Amino acid sequence: MAAKLYATCTALLLLILAMLGFGGGGGFGAGRNRADFAYVNQSGINTLDPAAMTWMQDFRVALNIWEGLTQYDPKVGEAVPAAATMPEASSDGLVYTFTIREDARWSNGDPVLAGDFVRGWRRAIEPGTAGDYAFLLTEHIEGASAYFEWRLSAVEAELADHAQAMDARFAKVGIRAVDDRRLELRLTAPCSYLADLLALPVFLPIHESIERLRVSCSDADRSGKIMLTEQGLVAYDPQWTKPDYREKGYQGLVTNGAYRIEDWQFKRRLRMVVNPYHRDVGRIECDTVDMVVYRNLNAAIMAYEAGDLDFLPDTAVSYTHELVRLGRVGERTDFVNPPVFGTYYYIFNCSAATYNDRVNPFTDARVRKAFALAIDRKLLVEQVLGRGDPPTHCLIPKGSIPGYTSPEGLNYAPDEARRLLADAGYPGGVGLPVIDLLYNTGFDHGKVCDVLGNMWARELGVVVSLRGKEVKTFAEDRKNGNFMIARAGWYGDYADPTTFLDVFAGDSGNNGGGYTSDAYDALLGRARVTADVRARFRILAEAEAMLVREDLPLIPLHQYTQLLAISPRVRGIVANDRLRFSFSQVHRPSASKDSQ
Amino acid sequence: MIERVLRRAGWGVATLAGVYVVTFVMVIVVPGNPFASGDRTMPPEVVRAMEARYHMDNTWLYFWEYLGGAVRLDFGPSFQYRDWTCTQIIGEALPVSVALGLLAILIAVMVGVPIGVLSAVRRNSWFDGATLAMVLLGISLPTFVTGSFLLILFALSLQILPIGGWGSLSHLPLPAITLSLPFMAYIVRLTRVSMLDALGGDFVRTALAKGLPRRRVVWDHALRVAFLPVLSYIGPAAAQAMTGSFVVEKVFNVPGLGQHFVDSALNLDRGLILGTVLIYAAILIVFNLLVDVVYVLADPRSRSVAL
Numbered sequence: 001m002a003a004k005l006y007a008t009c010t011a012l013l014l015l016i017l018a019m020l021g022f023g024g025g026g027g028f029g030a031g032r033n034r035a036d037f038a039y040v041n042q043s044g045i046n047t048l049d050p051a052a053m054t055w056m057q058d059f060r061v062a063l064n065i066w067e068g069l070t071q072y073d074p075k076v077g078e079a080v081p082a083a084a085t086m087p088e089a090s091s092d093g094l095v096y097t098f099t100i101r102e103d104a105r106w107s108n109g110d111p112v113l114a115g116d117f118v119r120g121w122r123r124a125i126e127p128g129t130a131g132d133y134a135f136l137l138t139e140h141i142e143g144a145s146a147y148f149e150w151r152l153s154a155v156e157a158e159l160a161d162h163a164q165a166m167d168a169r170f171a172k173v174g175i176r177a178v179d180d181r182r183l184e185l186r187l188t189a190p191c192s193y194l195a196d197l198l199a200l201p202v203f204l205p206i207h208e209s210i211e212r213l214r215v216s217c218s219d220a221d222r223s224g225k226i227m228l229t230e231q232g233l234v235a236y237d238p239q240w241t242k243p244d245y246r247e248k249g250y251q252g253l254v255t256n257g258a259y260r261i262e263d264w265q266f267k268r269r270l271r272m273v274v275n276p277y278h279r280d281v282g283r284i285e286c287d288t289v290d291m292v293v294y295r296n297l298n299a300a301i302m303a304y305e306a307g308d309l310d311f312l313p314d315t316a317v318s319y320t321h322e323l324v325r326l327g328r329v330g331e332r333t334d335f336v337n338p339p340v341f342g343t344y345y346y347i348f349n350c351s352a353a354t355y356n357d358r359v360n361p362f363t364d365a366r367v368r369k370a371f372a373l374a375i376d377r378k379l380l381v382e383q384v385l386g387r388g389d390p391p392t393h394c395l396i397p398k399g400s401i402p403g404y405t406s407p408e409g410l411n412y413a414p415d416e417a418r419r420l421l422a423d424a425g426y427p428g429g430v431g432l433p434v435i436d437l438l439y440n441t442g443f444d445h446g447k448v449c450d451v452l453g454n455m456w457a458r459e460l461g462v463v464v465s466l467r468g469k470e471v472k473t474f475a476e477d478r479k480n481g482n483f484m485i486a487r488a489g490w491y492g493d494y495a496d497p498t499t500f501l502d503v504f505a506g507d508s509g510n511n512g513g514g515y516t517s518d519a520y521d522a523l524l525g526r527a528r529v530t531a532d533v534r535a536r537f538r539i540l541a542e543a544e545a546m547l548v549r550e551d552l553p554l555i556p557l558h559q560y561t562q563l564l565a566i567s568p569r570v571r572g573i574v575a576n577d578r579l580r581f582s583f584s585q586v587h588r589p590s591a592s593k594d595s596q
Numbered sequence: 597m598i599e600r601v602l603r604r605a606g607w608g609v610a611t612l613a614g615v616y617v618v619t620f621v622m623v624i625v626v627p628g629n630p631f632a633s634g635d636r637t638m639p640p641e642v643v644r645a646m647e648a649r650y651h652m653d654n655t656w657l658y659f660w661e662y663l664g665g666a667v668r669l670d671f672g673p674s675f676q677y678r679d680w681t682c683t684q685i686i687g688e689a690l691p692v693s694v695a696l697g698l699l700a701i702l703i704a705v706m707v708g709v710p711i712g713v714l715s716a717v718r719r720n721s722w723f724d725g726a727t728l729a730m731v732l733l734g735i736s737l738p739t740f741v742t743g744s745f746l747l748i749l750f751a752l753s754l755q756i757l758p759i760g761g762w763g764s765l766s767h768l769p770l771p772a773i774t775l776s777l778p779f780m781a782y783i784v785r786l787t788r789v790s791m792l793d794a795l796g797g798d799f800v801r802t803a804l805a806k807g808l809p810r811r812r813v814v815w816d817h818a819l820r821v822a823f824l825p826v827l828s829y830i831g832p833a834a835a836q837a838m839t840g841s842f843v844v845e846k847v848f849n850v851p852g853l854g855q856h857f858v859d860s861a862l863n864l865d866r867g868l869i870l871g872t873v874l875i876y877a878a879i880l881i882v883f884n885l886l887v888d889v890v891y892v893l894a895d896p897r898s899r900s901v902a903l
Contacts, residue, residue, distance in 0.1 A: 002710075002815040005823070009706050016695050016702075017765070047678045127642045152641040231645040241679045266680055266688050268762070268851040294760070295855055296846045302752060303759045303849075472864050473627050509639075 035271060035290035037570060037586050039311035040300045044267035044293045048241035048253070050201040051124040052131035056491075056579060059201050060313070061291060064583050065255040065272060066204040069098050069117065069183070070195045074574040074582060078495070079199040083112055083256065084183065086195065093190030093531055094142075098183040105277035106207050107260035108251065114177035116205035116256075121175050124202045127151050128233025133202040136493070140197065142174030142186040154232035163228050190531045193496040200493060207254035213237040213247065258284060258584035267293050272583070285587040304565055311573055312565040313581065316443060320563055321386035327563075328388065335565055337388055338575040341400050342491035342560040343500070344389070346452070349484050350553050351514025358433040362484060366424040368552040371485070372410050373417035374459040375452065381558050384451050385444060389558040394548045396492075396500045397559045400577055404497055404537045407545035409556060414459040421460055429461030438467050438483035440474035445487055448557070478512045488512060488554070497540040498524070504553055515553035520546050601889060608881040615877040616663065616870070623866050624655055650675070652866075662870060671871035676863040682871040685856055690875060692762060693845070693852035697838030699768065700775035701830060708780040709819075709826065712787025716795065716822075717814055727784060734781030743774040743847035760849035771848040775841055779833050783826055790825045794818040824895050831887025835880040 041057045050062050063071070071082035084098040104112035123129040125137050125148045138145040147169055154162040174186030191197065215235040229235050239245045243252045243261040253261055258280060259272035270291040274284050292309065294300035297317045303309050315323060315335070327335030348362040348371075349355065361367045377391035392398065393409025418428070426432045437453060439445045446468055453464035469477060478486045490510075492499040502508055505524055506516040523543040530536040548556060566573045572586040644653070650673070651658040665672055671682035715727040750757045750770060761767055794800065795818055803813045842854030853872060860868035 002713075002819055005709065005819075006706065009702050012698070013702050016698055019691075020695055020765075044677075045679075046676065049678065052678065127639070127645065130642065152639060155641045155645040229649065231648045233642075233645055233649070235649075238673065238678050238680075265851070266677070266685055267855065268688070292761075293851075294849050296849060299747075299760045299847065299849050302747070303761075306752070306755070306759050308759060470862065472862070476627065 034308070035288040036286035036588065037288070037311070037583060038290040038292055038309050039313060040294050040297075040304070040309050041291050042293070042295060042297060042300070042314060045264075045270060045291075048261075048264075049129070049131075049238075050120065050204040050206070051126075051129045051134075053201055054132045057291075057313075060579075060581060061261075061270060061272070062201045062204065063199075063257070063580060064289070065257045065259045065261055065275075066201070067104070067257040068198050068200070068203050068205070070198045071582075072196070072199040072578060072580045074576040074578075074580055075585065077576060079195040081195075082199075083205070089190075094187050096185045096187070096194065097178065098185065100181045100183065101279070102181070103279040104256060105275075105279070106254045106256045107275040107277060108207075108254050109277050110207070110254070111180075112205060112256050113180045114183040115180070116207060117183050117203075118175050118177050119208065119210070120204050120206035121202075122170060122173075123206060123234070123236075125151075125173075126234040127155050128229070128231075128235045131202070133200065133493075136197060136200065136202055140187055140189075140191055140194075142188050143172045144174065145188075147173045151232075154228065156232070159228050159230075159232050162232065189528050192533045192536070193494050196494040196496070205256060207256070209250060209254055210236060210240050212250045213240045258582070259289060262288075267295075269293065274584075280584060284584045286583060289583045301565070304567065307567075307569075310567040310570045311581075313562075313579065315563040315565055323565075324387050324561075324563055334568055335563060336575045337561050337563045338577060339390055339397065339559045339561050340491070340579055341397055341577045342489060343392060343395055343397060343556055344489045344558050344560055345395070345554045345556045347478075347486055347488045347513040347554045348515075348552070349481055349486075349513055351516070352481050355436065355484055356433070360484065361424070361426065361432055364424050365551050366420045367426070369410070369550075370417040370420040370424070370460060371456060372552050372555045373413045373420065374455055375555060375557070376412045376455060377557060378412075380448065380451055384447055385558070387561060387563070389561045391558050392556050395490075395544055395554065395556055396497055397577070400492070401495050401497060403533065405541060407541055407549060409548040410552075417459060429463075432462050435462050435464045436467060436484040437464055438469065438474065438477055438485070439487040440471045441468040442471070449487065481512070481514055486512065489560070491560070497537065497544065498527070501540060501543055501547075504547055513553050515551065517546065517551060520551070597892065600892075601885070604885050604888060608885060611881055612874065612877055616666070616874060619870055619873045620659060620662075623864075623869050626864065662867070666870070666874055671874075672867040674865055674868050676860070676865040676868070682867045685868060686853065686871050686875060689851060689853040689856055692850060693838050693841055693854060694879075696768075696771055696775060696841055696844070696850060696852060697834060699772040700837045700841075701779060701834045703772060703776040704779035704783050704833070705826070705830065707776075708783030709787050709823070712784040713791050713814065713819060713822075715784070716788045716791035719792065724788075727788075731781040731784050734777045734784075737777075738843070739774050739778065740843050740847050742777055743771070743844055746770050746774055747847065760847070762850050767848075767850075771841075771844050771850050774847070775837055775844045779837060782833070783829065786826050786829055787822060790822040791818060794822040797821070824891070827894060828887055828891055831883045832880070835883040838879055839876045 043057065045061060046055050046058050047053050048058065048062060050066060053059060053062060067083045069082060069084040070079040072078070073080045083104045084100050087096045087098045089096050100112055100114055106112060121137060125134050125144050134148065138148050150169055176184045178184050197203070213236045215229060215237055237247065240250065241253050243264060245252055255275070258275055258278050260275045261270065262273045263271040272289040274281055274287045294303065297315065300309065300312060301315065301317065304312055323335050324337045326332040327337055348368050349360060350362060352360050353363060354360055381389050381391045393411060394406040396404070396406050398406055421427070421429065435456065437449055439449045449466050453466055456462050456464055477483060490500060490503055501524060503510045504515055504520065505511065506521050520543055523539055523546070527536050527539040527543070530539060547553060562579060564575055570586050570588050573581055647653045651661055662672060669683060671686065674680050674682050674685060677685065711727055715724040718724055747759065747770060751759045757770055758766055800813055800818055803817050804810065841852055842858055844850065845852040845854045853875070856868055857872045857876065860872060
């Protein structure tokens with residue numbers, strides 16, 4: 001009996017191992033060789049479609065496998081010309097003509113054409129392929145907004161006319177390939193930060209082979225012209241981002257950056273190899289780059305310590321503050337904690353007259369101001385968080401935009417806070433309803449909420465009830481104004497104050513607190529038509545002062561920092577506030593392949 | 597026999613259908629919008645169009661469409677990971693979880709059964725006491741503790757096995773052993789108890805009286821009977837090891853199905869939630885069915901009893 005049992009078990013064991021060995025186990029046996037450079041990513045890639053992507057980890061891969069007209073250079077700290085030479089603007093600052101570099105190549109050897117950029121940008125404003133960043137095009141490029149609106153109506157209405165008129169309508173958008181190498185761009189207003197803007201993924205070119213994977217409704221196949229789905233969307237087979245996808249003659253993803261994707265295993269590993277046709281190929285030291293997914297950052301840190309990983313772009317663990325300390329005292333110089341281009345803040349529900357059948361006190365700016373004045377940020381940042389996040393009283397991270405100076409915000413002033421609260425009709429907090437504080441669970445958000453609640457209870461005598469929710473329902477609640485005070489945060493996208501200030505514009509979809517101010521919107525409008533950069537920055541500083549000194553739709557708390565671990569074995573990963581990293585700049589002084 | 601198996605299989609299909617309906621209802625009523633991503637908001641027209649494309653505006657249509665697809669193992673697009681279909685995601689992860697779970701159960705049986713037999717034979721000896729203590733530890737220590745301990749010992753201190761990941765044979769031992777420990781502990785206990793029972797049986801006395809060597813009586817005659825409860829435990833245990841390895845997968849960075857089971861719920865990724873739940877349910881049902889069949893083959897007594 002025992003012998004039989006063992007024979008059966010051993011046979012099964014061998015069977016499993018054999019299955020794994022012969023590739024039955026989902027890529028078992030592949031990827032044993034370590035890449036020249038390996039970095040970690042906690043949650044996997046959400047999408048590699050540049051038009052749709054929102055997440056930093058997706059940006060990071062996209063900006064290494066594609067190349068825009070410009071590209072953010074971490075070493076220089078700003079955007080530099082990439083696939084095109086930097087153009088001169090027309091005298092009114094509205095028209096730019098870019099010339100694509102003659103040696104710009106796709107990873108299959110095709111030359112990069114002006115039309116590839118038009119294709120990429122058009123996808124970015126097509127409902128169906130457009131994503132969260134479409135607003136960058138609709139806001140800045142002439143006619144893009146009109147086209148987008150017109151196309152949105154297609155989603156709801158008659159499709160036949162639409163399909164016929166699409167190209168004609170698109171011709172009115174200020175993006176045009178003059179010829180194969182020249183790309184003309186017409187703006188809605190002068191834009192001093194254009195180079196920085198164009199370095200974002202939404203402005204990347206797309207290779208023409210994607211057109212093979214266009215999805216259309218059955219009518220389209222007959223006429224050959226209509227390109228819409230039944231819902232009026234322009235859509236592509238979502239598999240187009242795969243390097244090994246071969247349908248309808250598609251040859252896999254073609255990109256024009258320093259790298260191309262060789263292999264992509266879902267939430268496991270993404271391997272990039274150098275693009276042999278890229279003009280810098282001779283200077284690139286890391287021929288292979290692995291993005292390895294570790295859901296558990298503790299395991300990632302162990303793998304980093306063991307030399308399996310060279311770079312951790314995000315090290316948010318429960319003992320981050322301890323790692324920060326080790327980095328600060330010089331015990332572990334490989335841990336660096338740069339402040340980044342983002343601010344952590346709380347927003348008030350400024351619009352709802354009532355909340356839970358009680359009067360919402362936060363429609364009154366004096367109450368908001370009182371709550372803001374009662375916060376001791378130094379205590380919060382140093383005693384509670386301890387990660388070295390710089391406390392802030394304004395929305396835009398200080399010194400992050402060259403030439404722009406943020407106004408002084410409101411400091412901790414509990415006496416002034418109590419006086420304002422009394423002025424508003426709530427002396428000592430009497431008469432205020434229970435304050436509903438909404439946050440998303442995870443990280444240190446609950447801790448921060450606890451501390452803020454205590455500060456308000458102590459200084460203002462109010463009763464605070466904390467409501468922690470899982471992130472999706474939190475987002476839904478915040479969007480629907482189902483809160484009194486809610487956690488929020490914002491990362492800027494390009495080097496201009498509007499990347500933060502636009503959030504609080506009356507027509508902004510991201511303005512969760514429902515703050516509206518004609519005066520504020522007027523300032524933003526004035527800035528939009530002001531060509532002189534310094535005058536424009538003065539107007540924008542005035543707008544920011546309105547937010548953080550007078551109206552207080554938000555309480556800025558601290559600037560974000562991000563702990564990076566950069567192995568001493570590699571050079572060329574430069575900590576920067578945008579968290580953009582060019583793997584083509586990495587070099588390994590010791591070419592030996594480590595302990596592997 | 598065949599008729600019984602078919603009847604059980606029919607019940608399995610009915611159970612699966614029930615699981616589908618319940619999960620579907622829960623997925624629909626749960627609050628939150630699956631298309632909400634990050635801090636920014638999409639134009640409402642596009643949200644409506646996306647809902648139309650995924651048939652989210654018509655719950656009945658979605659119900660039948662998804663069911664029709666699921667029967668053909670096509671679980672539709674993932675709402676969260678637009679570049680992938682749920683079938684691709686599950687297809688990459690399922691073999692990993694199945695292999696890991698089966699390995700763990702095999703280890704648990706191959707180690708647990710002999711230990712259980714020995715501790716029954718040497719009842720109340722130091723060996724029995726030590727075994728009972730270990731079993732208690734094995735059952736009560738969560739796998740993230742034992743896993744981390746093994747990781748620190750073998751990967752960080754001794755550096756003889758990799759930290760984690762999946763892709764070569766050296767990645768297998770630590771997660772498989774960690775996952776096997778609670779099952780092993782249970783099997784030891786189960787074997788010990790039923791072995792004690794069997795050793796007191798008349799047939800054992802008879803065999804010994806007839807002069808058979810004690811070794812043969814224990815390992816052949818007694819174990820044949822004593823193994824039956826273990827056998828009926830193996831089915832659900834194997835299913836549980838394959839489907840419940842989430843924590844072990846996380847500790848050892850194993851790209852199994854467990855992470856998608858949890859993440860899809862957090863992401864409100866409807867297609868993936870339904871897909872993983874259906875696959876898990878199917879595994880449970882199939883393994884229970886398998887054990888029933890094997891049980892009948894192994895134990896002649898049960899052949900006369902209706903399944």
